[in-house]
Amino acid sequence: MTGSERAAGAPLRLLSWPGMPAPEALERVAARIGVALHVETIVANEELERRLGEGWDLICPSDYMVQRLARQGRLRPLDDALLPGRRQLADWARRPAYDPGDRWSVPLAFGTVGVLYDRAALGAVPEPGGWSLLFDPPAGARVGMLAEPREVVSAALLAAGRDANAADDAALAAAAALLERQAPAVARFDSDDFTGPVRARQVSAHQAWSGPASVALRADPGLGYTVPREGAVAWVTTVAITAGCSRAALAHAAIEALLDPALARLNVERDGFATPNAAARALLQPALRDDPVLFPDAATLARCTTLRELDEAQERAVTALYERVAG
Template identity: 30%
Template structure:
């Protein structure tokens, strides 16, 4: 799964990407221009939509929310649909780059799972419709831990496991553990709370095997490390499936959630087609294609009965339990507090 990253406030890069040309006049509604994460909306979904409606779908992919935001900020992207992560929705709204949703044109919002129906990053889903979601939690090897069950971030800071702990090499991911182990929310904007988390991460560093965001799953599976902070998702689910001693859990402190959703770009040239596409995605059988064809958890709770591999619904690396999800924090835009994270992370890395 992708990393959750944030750009420093106010930095907008000039990026040369292949955009879609805006359309107008007769025939304009017969195409839809989409800017999305690669493979999160499977090609099978686009094909089914075109087959049913006759609307041609043009798709470009971005590699980060920051790339997407920068492209929309040029003011002439020509896109109709974009797929921002939760914190990016806040930034897009703040910059006036997405349209408020006309709920009278949307059917199926009642299919969205409760945790995502009124989220902190977009109250009332005024600007986005959740599509897929995932978690940040703990991956551990029970053979390596001598059968000890790992349930808390505290284990990542316990010198008992010195040299056998990996942390994600990602600033805000690391702060999820640093904050929650101190009893603070993972989306804190409080300078003192962030400072406490920074000190915990500095104290932890000497006992780590390292910071690794690439092959940490293989390290846990082989027993080279006993445990790691980890992103849930397809790759982690495969490791859990292939190794009976490997477990993925959300820690008792909560862990975190990410959500990638659907928004309508400001000035979208094909808005009616955009609403038709959103309604299409909200159908349970279409929502299930996010799991069946992309291996991701669907935000559409009604999609569950249409998931072909029902075992995925109980694999915590894909679908965390309702109880765990209810206790997890959304990672949101830190706003001005970004400086506290950046300054703290510089200290952690230099320690």
């Protein structure tokens, strides 16, 4: 990076997710690049998209959002020569469908979207369990869903036997029927804290991202987590440089620092976000390195799919369905 970029003095601005990247990792990144980081968090990709015009240098979009923002010209192409740390990524994390040329993003974390549940409340749950844990709970049981339109609707689509990315009228009608039938049992839509209510036994089950779910399971053996047999979404969180970033070399240096295995492992150890960095995974203690919730086996991944970008009309239809049931 140029001396003028460091001398500019202003913090590098990052829009990310709570705990991803880990705060300790970000502190070390700032120390390494010699520039402070101004970090704010979002809880949904759609919020990230809305806030993109606020002058961010680095953002952390998920898979399908990378696809959308790249198509819109809102991301800066990456310089592979400035990111040698990408060689440490697992093979599956290179050239993904949402960024087949590795041109726009670098994966930082991955996981599944499943169901975190109270074993005592739901009894013996076969593994893998089904989406019925959320969409057809026992009488009187309360459940929770994530506060993300795509996650909620994709779960209903899968539970209805449809593709997670379907957005045709028939598929959305099938998803709507399930969501409307489920509505009396839904206590909350929340992406900020979806493990606490299960641990407190306020709900019997909650749609959950696997990282925080794994942390909850280690703290409470009375909980279970399942990737439903009907299929589930596998997600990838990335880091990308915005098209408007004026300090590209500095932004690349920050990404390269995040690829350091010693920093990448912190995302797993602190908040349970699985890393696609093979060198970082090798540094983990066996309890984390071999955790099947964090690092699912091939059979589990085989029934997972990633979300794809929808066109504007499809996005409106999915959002309208979510808003109708979430209020």
